Amino acid sequence: MGKIFKFHTDVDTDQIIASQYLLYPTVEEMKSHAFESLDDSFASRVQPGDYVVAAENFGCGSSREQAPAVLKALGVKAVVAKSFARIFFRNAINIGLPVIVCKELYDHVNDGEEMDLSLIDGTAEVNGVTYACTKLNPYMQDILNQGGLLASLNREEA
Amino acid sequence: MGATFIEKLLRRNTGIADAKCGDIVTANVDRVMIHDIFIPFVKEKFEEMGFTEIWDPDKVVLIYDHLVPASQLDDPRHHRIGNEFAAKYGLTHVHRSDGICHQLMTEAGYVKPGNVVFGTDSHTTTYGCVGAFSSGIGYTEMASILGTGTLWVKIPETIKVVIDGELPEHVTSKDVILRLIGDLTAAGASYCALEFSGSTVENMTVASRMTMANMAIEAGAKCALFTPDEKTAEYCAVELTEDMKTLSGDPDANYLKTIHYQAEELVPALACPSQVDKIRPVSELEGLEIDQVFLGSCTNGRLEDLRTAAAIVKGKTVAPFVKFIVTPASRKIYLEALEDGTLDTLAAAGAIITHPGCGLCCGRTGGILTDGERVVATNNRNFLGRMGTSKVEIYLASPATAAACAVTGKITLP
Numbered sequence: 001m002g003k004i005f006k007f008h009t010d011v012d013t014d015q016i017i018a019s020q021y022l023l024y025p026t027v028e029e030m031k032s033h034a035f036e037s038l039d040d041s042f043a044s045r046v047q048p049g050d051y052v053v054a055a056e057n058f059g060c061g062s063s064r065e066q067a068p069a070v071l072k073a074l075g076v077k078a079v080v081a082k083s084f085a086r087i088f089f090r091n092a093i094n095i096g097l098p099v100i101v102c103k104e105l106y107d108h109v110n111d112g113e114e115m116d117l118s119l120i121d122g123t124a125e126v127n128g129v130t131y132a133c134t135k136l137n138p139y140m141q142d143i144l145n146q147g148g149l150l151a152s153l154n155r156e157e158a
Numbered sequence: 159m160g161a162t163f164i165e166k167l168l169r170r171n172t173g174i175a176d177a178k179c180g181d182i183v184t185a186n187v188d189r190v191m192i193h194d195i196f197i198p199f200v201k202e203k204f205e206e207m208g209f210t211e212i213w214d215p216d217k218v219v220l221i222y223d224h225l226v227p228a229s230q231l232d233d234p235r236h237h238r239i240g241n242e243f244a245a246k247y248g249l250t251h252v253h254r255s256d257g258i259c260h261q262l263m264t265e266a267g268y269v270k271p272g273n274v275v276f277g278t279d280s281h282t283t284t285y286g287c288v289g290a291f292s293s294g295i296g297y298t299e300m301a302s303i304l305g306t307g308t309l310w311v312k313i314p315e316t317i318k319v320v321i322d323g324e325l326p327e328h329v330t331s332k333d334v335i336l337r338l339i340g341d342l343t344a345a346g347a348s349y350c351a352l353e354f355s356g357s358t359v360e361n362m363t364v365a366s367r368m369t370m371a372n373m374a375i376e377a378g379a380k381c382a383l384f385t386p387d388e389k390t391a392e393y394c395a396v397e398l399t400e401d402m403k404t405l406s407g408d409p410d411a412n413y414l415k416t417i418h419y420q421a422e423e424l425v426p427a428l429a430c431p432s433q434v435d436k437i438r439p440v441s442e443l444e445g446l447e448i449d450q451v452f453l454g455s456c457t458n459g460r461l462e463d464l465r466t467a468a469a470i471v472k473g474k475t476v477a478p479f480v481k482f483i484v485t486p487a488s489r490k491i492y493l494e495a496l497e498d499g500t501l502d503t504l505a506a507a508g509a510i511i512t513h514p515g516c517g518l519c520c521g522r523t524g525g526i527l528t529d530g531e532r533v534v535a536t537n538n539r540n541f542l543g544r545m546g547t548s549k550v551e552i553y554l555a556s557p558a559t560a561a562a563c564a565v566t567g568k569i570t571l572p
Contacts, residue, residue, distance in 0.1 A: 005335075010344050010433060014541040019520045022195055022231050036546040057345035058376060061541060063280040064230030065199070078181065085378055086349050087280055091296035139182055149298050153305075154206050 002049040002077050004126070005042060006111040007035075011054055012061035013088065015072050027049025030066055031073040042143025051115050056080065056104050068092035068099075078117055080133070082106050082122060093140050096148035100124070100132040160408025162316040163353040163383045165335040167291050167405060171274050179313045179412060185291075187217065187303050189268050191277035193259045193311045193516075194222040196297045197240040203301035209540040212247045213307035217262050219251040221243055221259040224516040225555035233355040257488025257514035259453050260284040260372060261454035264364075265488055270394050276300065277307060281456055281538060285373040286352075286382035287364055288390050289405050296362040314380045316351045317342075317413040319409060328572040330466070331366035331555035332458060332536065334358070335373045336427040340419070340437025348378035350414060353407050358421040359384065367461040371458045373538050376434040384390065418457045419532065428534075429554035432542045434569055440559055448532045448553075449474075451564040452545075454485030455513075455537035458557050461486075462509070464495045467561035468503040470572060475510030477567025484509045484527050485518060491520035509564075521545045533562045 021033045033043040058081040068091050078098035093100040109126045116125040124131045146152040174184045192200050220240050225233040244252045260281055263269050271289035278300050285292035285367050293526035303309050352374045367384045374382035385406040426440040476482045484504050486492040495501045517523025519537040527546035540552035558572035
């Protein structure tokens, strides 16, 4: 079980991690600034295994891979949204952060509620209600299963 | 059934004669661009992946633009790592202070019609202005391309946008793309190609098309596409071949939808804080006081943009307390604007002329604003906190509107 951190529609990558922090040498140094302009307590409150839940077009804007990377570094288990912006979506899969499309979930859950997510079944459970999520295409699922593109490439070579 | 532009382009690239939208194909990459913010991250991933050489060093372009000249203590580290990376792997296309990446990629001849190009920046969609398929990616995927020369792509569905007629005076391609983004919404073209056609588009300069392709990502698009013509060929310094001319969508192709605009009905527009799809006509916001005007960026920092603004401010003075900051998109444009007197006119009116680069647009170098301030800017994003604190109001506009606002110190119709 993990706690839900709920965000709105069109959350952009500047809101996830602002430009002024992109020059920090490592993602570890950036992560305490995640979502700073929206909720400056997010980074201190989120625990490994928690979830980010959002409405449409999560991660729109720039191509910065640091956006999914800071969420992964903070231990966010998955982002579940009605839809994702495509560059964020690709980047998340490539670094091994599960990004799950679920049209129904957002309108029925509240910030702070507990959620259980099964990546294998493609289902999310909150307050005893189970929500079906959209499965990834097999190509992307394969990259994600291997822990991201880096692991995937290394495996091909091995 | 006919084919869309992107289907034809990717069939040529992959050799898969029946590839169609929805298919996942492995594209052969013609060129990549990496800018200074992400170079250290690409290098780290490339080496972590165990690659020891770059698939084709001639196809890689490094551009220092976001952090030029350095303004924070850690910035020079990125350039040093870039120089070391270039030396180690034999990269020769390195631009250290020539201008903004998206301007240079076409201006310096790195992108030709029909090419497949990826860059570590979301506004890589810009090169669709010359009929290339170009899109932004993250640094891990870029590292993978550097090693393999390929990238998997899902052939996108296409939204066809037809614009016919003559644009009214002071209505520019920026107003067209703002209107389209407003109508589509920020996610309205997600995962799609935007294919532009119609007499208005045919009559546009390559520079004007570039503004539209640049902002396609603001509607979520994967790419923007303009059919190569004589103007494209001249701009790219290539001969317009029969093959290039075939790069257009067939009338009976499988389109997700078609949107039509009549140019005469379009008006100067603004994207209001803090979403690019929050579009309103300039006329509805006239009189709102402003603190700064920014003319520049990969969206609108070209010679025609500077000339448009110069014609409006000529013989006038920028309003007191308004900072009017002008950033040519490249050194070439800077020199051309210097030579033809455009910079003279702008400076005489009170403009602050800066070196070419990305600094202001991404809130990194100069021109930062603070709580309660309002800026009219010609760039492509007005996100919260983009040009200073999260309580800055950013209005996106055309160069004509921006110049008119600089003179009055208020939101003003050009």
